[in-house]
Amino acid sequence: MEITFLNAIELLAGFQAFLFAIYLLFNKEGKKLSNYFIAIFIVLLAYNVLDFFADLILNRWSENITALLQILIYLAAPAFFLHVKTSLFPNYRLKTKDLLHTIPFFILLGIVISLIxxxxxxxxxxxxxxxxIGLCFYAVLYLQTFLYLYFSYRQLKNHKEIFFENYSNTNTNRYGYISNLILFVAVLYSLSMVNIITRWVFQLESFSFISYVVITAVLILFCWLIILGLRSPQLFIDETEAQPAVQKLVKQNAGNSALKPEEENNELIERVNQYMKEKEPFLDASLTLHSLAQKTGILSRELSILINHHLNKHFFDFVNEYRIEKAMELLAAPDRKEYTVLEILYEVGFNSKSSFNTAFKKHTGLTPTEYRRKNKVSVT
Incomplete structure (x- = not known):
């Protein structure tokens, strides 16, 4: 059997997909439900897109069985959507209505069986x-995929406010991961659709190079997921459920006669501020609303209302203000003049240079370098 360069890429991507899927399925510390769905998605994607890899596995099977197995790709988009949903909401449990996602699969399966x-x-x-018939099946596939990508984006957008109210860093939460994943898959399927249109609809063999682009994009996607799993394993590990949006919490407590009076709220806010100044928990890049609530002995719901509602600022901004104040102190300190800006931003709890620069300029009106120069501290 002659193996071309394209076949080699397919084999590499296919084996990566299956090995990573096995890791996700058997990772004891993983978020079982979310990991199951992303594992299903990447295996189905590998089987559907990587033709040579699929043929290598199924070359002894009949064409009818192969055709039936190819219909499994219509479960990929629902699996992707449910991965997004269970990643953003770790405590989400599957309901009977979630079976509705399988309706297109069973309809098309019935059609294929009838055709056979x-x-x-x-x-x-x-x-x-x-x-x-093949073009109709492809049309349904791409329509379904882009609809689910839109639904996934809506889930992410609705979660954005919750993210800023519960987390203090963009890179310690799966918000950025899900955002990039949706974008990556959207680009991948767009390239795949262009490939199908040029080769199946217009039968333009001169555009066959797009197949290389699609397969390479699949390989890059799998490599990216594996690197994320190695560098940021917390993305695939259970985390505490975030508190709902503060407007919802306030609305739920509106009819509660036991609501704390304003004086008590002010005392709790002072207690939190005092803890932030003395213990400096903001130096931990992974600080969350839940972990701060545990440290201060305040219920997560109460702390969310105190910061996100009474102080009228996101938890994200609340924590980063302390980080910026600490960074200003270090940038102006003579004994820290040999420290680079990058070293200082990591020390105060940031893990992204761009987010640090943005937050610093918003708070001071200056870049970190300009602030250091203004305070006459230079790096030797």
């Missing part, structure tokens, strides 16, 4: 008819 029966009874299907 007709073909066995009447002989082979004309090439033109087979091509039209």
């Amino acid at each position: 029966i007709i073909e066995n009874m009447q002989g082979s299907v004309p090439a033109k008819t087979e091509r039209i």
